[in-house]
Amino acid sequence: MDDFLAQMPALIGVTLGVVGTLATTMVTDAARWRRERFYDACLRYSRALRRYSQLVAGITADRRPGATTTRVDPAEGLAALSNQELDRAVTEAWEELCLLADTETVRAARRMRAAARQLEEFARLDPDAEFDHSGWLEQALVLRRARDDFCAAARSRMGVRGLTTSSSLVHQDGGLDLHRA
DSSP: OOOHHHHHHHHHHHHHHHHHHHHHHHHHHHHHHHHHHHHHHHHHOOOHHOOOOOOOHHHHHGOOOOOOOSOOOOOOOOOOHOHHHHHHHHHHHHHHHHSSHHHHHHHHHHOOOEEEEEEEETSSSSTTTTTOHHHHHHHHHHHHHHHHHHHHHHHHHHHHOOOOOOOSOOOTTTTOOOTTT
């Protein structure tokens, strides 16, 4: 019995060590899982909106002098915009983001989606109507800044230090890269 009592502190120490290790591992794994799910949701949302906005830019490319965007036939592009698959991809990414993201990231994502929808109005203009190129550039800048805000909010949520430059094509001074707009 004396041997057992003498070994009791060591047994208690080992037991506490195992319990502590298990608890730490569970907490760390859960945090990693949430971080990875959040990262994936942000990536899916950003990519879905990028495909959407690139389609819009392609539809309007013929009406924008110097545009380097891959041109898309307007009739085919508008049909693709009306396609439920593209909208479903954006909506599913949005819903997943809303479940996993913090308030600031969701607000930034909402501003990015609204800016992309505003660009769509340019694609839906009557082909005979005059195209407002400066209006397009302004709205493209709004979208790029909204994307930067979304990326900054997501990076902040993940504890990643922010970039010192824009993650999009907006220069530090806020001007556009006119060759890409």
